[in-house]
Amino acid sequence: MERIERIRADSRPLYLIAQERLMTLIEQGAFKPGDRFPAEPALAEELGISRSTLREVLRVFEEDGLITRRPGIGTFIVSDRRPLIEAGLETLESVETMAHRLGMVAGTVNLRIGRIRASSAYAQKLGVEEGEPLLYLSRIKTAQDRRVAYIYDLLPERSIKLTDLRDRFQGSVIDYLLEQKVPIAYARSDILPTNASNSLASKLRIKPKTPLLLLEETLYLKDGSRGGYSLNYFVREFFRFHVISRLPGAGSKKED
Secondary structure (H helix, E strand, O other), X not given: OOOOOOOOOOOOXXXXXXXXXXXXXXXXXXXXXXXXXXXXXXXXXXXXXXXXXXXXXXXXXXXXXXXXXXXXXXXXXXXXXOOOEEEEOOOOOOHHHHHHHOOOOEXXXXXXXXXXXXOHHHHHHHOOOOOOEEEEEEEEEEEOOEEEEEEEEEEEOOOOOXXXXXXXXXXXXXXXXXXXXXXXXXXXXXXXXXXXXXXXXXXXXXXXXXXXXXEEEEEEEOOOOEEEEEEEEEEHHHEEEEOOOOOOOOOOOOOO
């Protein structure tokens, strides 16, 4: 096995950094389904972490079904990996669209739709007055009958009626807004690592403190106003996001 780049200083807990690094190695093919990990002392040395930190990482991986331990034999990558949804963040699309493109069956459970008054924090996020009515949607997304994400959306109650939203919503806010001819321009997204709270763990049927990816997204309309704000909590093992970066001016046409 090629020597793994050592983990450097980071503001997050070391076990989370090690978890992320080891998961990346698995996804990149350094360890394939059915492979046996090196012995703990060797793997800890390669990652530049203590054996106790490595054991915490392996404990989480075992709870998530990514590895299996065989006493007296070793630790192995499971051969029946759970479905992975991969998508580029350059395109604004729903979990349904991502899953369907990969031939997966997507669904929505525990859907709740209602009205709240904008708190100061939400008013700032959406560029509205504090106390202005907002429509909210919360739901759990499934893929292949597994709970893979929890999503909470807020929409300004301007041209959207609560009754219409309840009647016509099919699982995706983006798809609903496009159907309603809302002039979406783009979305600003921030990806943050986080751990499942007790509440989120219960909703997603995972262990508390399970690593999640939080996609905080603000939707902008063509007139510059904000058309929506959402918090998307993805169970990390099911998703991989990528961004395609180009050099400045690459692909642009030269002026005459």
